[in-house]
Amino acid sequence: MTYWSAANVEEVELARELTARWNAEHPEVQVIHQPIPESRSSEEVLLAAIAAKTTPDLCSVIWPGVVEQFVRARALVRLDTFPDFFAVMTARMDSCILEQYRSLDGGFYQIPWKTNPILIQYNKKIFREAGIDEVPRTYSEFLAAGEKVTRDLDGDGRPDRWMMFVNPDVRWWQRFFDFYTFYIAASGGRTLLRGREVAFGDSAAVAVFRFFREGFERGIFPRSGFQGDAFLMGAIAAQITGPWNIPHVEKYKPPGFEYDFMPIPVPDDYEGPSYTYGDPKNIVIFSTCRNPRAAWAFARYLISKEADRLLLERTNQLPIRKDLLTDPRFADYFRSHPMMARFARQIPYTRGVDLVPELKEVFDAISMEFEATCIYGRKTPEEGVRDAVERCRQILME
Numbered sequence: 001m002t003y004w005s006a007a008n009v010e011e012v013e014l015a016r017e018l019t020a021r022w023n024a025e026h027p028e029v030q031v032i033h034q035p036i037p038e039s040r041s042s043e044e045v046l047l048a049a050i051a052a053k054t055t056p057d058l059c060s061v062i063w064p065g066v067v068e069q070f071v072r073a074r075a076l077v078r079l080d081t082f083p084d085f086f087a088v089m090t091a092r093m094d095s096c097i098l099e100q101y102r103s104l105d106g107g108f109y110q111i112p113w114k115t116n117p118i119l120i121q122y123n124k125k126i127f128r129e130a131g132i133d134e135v136p137r138t139y140s141e142f143l144a145a146g147e148k149v150t151r152d153l154d155g156d157g158r159p160d161r162w163m164m165f166v167n168p169d170v171r172w173w174q175r176f177f178d179f180y181t182f183y184i185a186a187s188g189g190r191t192l193l194r195g196r197e198v199a200f201g202d203s204a205a206v207a208v209f210r211f212f213r214e215g216f217e218r219g220i221f222p223r224s225g226f227q228g229d230a231f232l233m234g235a236i237a238a239q240i241t242g243p244w245n246i247p248h249v250e251k252y253k254p255p256g257f258e259y260d261f262m263p264i265p266v267p268d269d270y271e272g273p274s275y276t277y278g279d280p281k282n283i284v285i286f287s288t289c290r291n292p293r294a295a296w297a298f299a300r301y302l303i304s305k306e307a308d309r310l311l312l313e314r315t316n317q318l319p320i321r322k323d324l325l326t327d328p329r330f331a332d333y334f335r336s337h338p339m340m341a342r343f344a345r346q347i348p349y350t351r352g353v354d355l356v357p358e359l360k361e362v363f364d365a366i367s368m369e370f371e372a373t374c375i376y377g378r379k380t381p382e383e384g385v386r387d388a389v390e391r392c393r394q395i396l397m398e
Contacts, residue, residue, distance in 0.1 A: 001295055002056040007035040010315040017310065022301055029294045036061050050075045055286035057295045060113060060302065062282040064101060064352045065359040067110050072357055076109040077285040077292050088300055092321050100352045104195065111299055112320040114311060115278040116242035117346040118181045124258035126237040135262040139211045142265040146220030149237045163220035164238040165230055166212060170371050172363035177240050179370050181277040182208045184351045185264040189275040192362065193354040196396050201389035207267040209381035212374035223375065232257065242279060243343045247316055261342055278350030280320065305329050318344055358395050365391040
């Protein structure tokens, strides 16, 4: 069998180690590991492989938003046809997490594997010097804190430090880390669609658009990018990011640099748990596989407790597992990486994406209205959301 992993150094090393262990224990079912071929995106590589019928047996570089395209192409094995599928899955995660990955036809074609909950990383020293004693929980608190932080430090009449960078790039995937993350938080954990029906034409979406528009209008979000790492340079006090950024900050932070993470802010009247986007990556078995049962056995090994421990230790990425903070097997890791425990506690309150083939087009439509409304102020938040909803309805009807 052939197994494709991500091509980054940490995941390649993890995949090699897991494959070697499996092969030593299963001489009758040998697995060949290969990093996914390089391209602009893994989705592009996989779609080309599907068209050419050159897909691997298994792959662990699967963004859930592309799965419905694969299902339409009849490129995936339906996993809930294996008798022990639900027992394996529910032993690892709560059913509400699993249900996020049920396809439109009612089946399961992907194994929820790892997640990177999105939070806000902030500079503790800048907050402290600005007189911010508690991290802001609501939009009004965040905007008020932003006005304290944003400053002209050299007296030239222009700000040199801002509250937070919000990427003005209109490419569709940028909206996962601002509008979509904040919408999940503002709506109490909802996603954009119900099946193929648009469901974000609500007060939560309007509140999110208004929050970002006010941030740009007040000047606490810069309208252009930076050369270098603006967070480590102190040009911004906060950034929207995930646990992958911890090793980077630890490696490059200047002496005395202090940071922490806080939940995604919510509308002032919101009450309830703190939700966020999980940026998950999953595992699939392709229909070109000649021995699906053996592939399923290897997939179960990839999500075993031992494999999940190695995933944590080798990559600092979080397996989608409900017992991360209670199972003694993972205790040493979290003792030595205490900040990761904050992200592990967030896992039950993360959401993925809606499983429709037109997801890219949906986010393209949202991104255009986000730019017009939030960045340039050409529409009211109500108008921006209304127009995004209407365009998305047209996309899903085409």
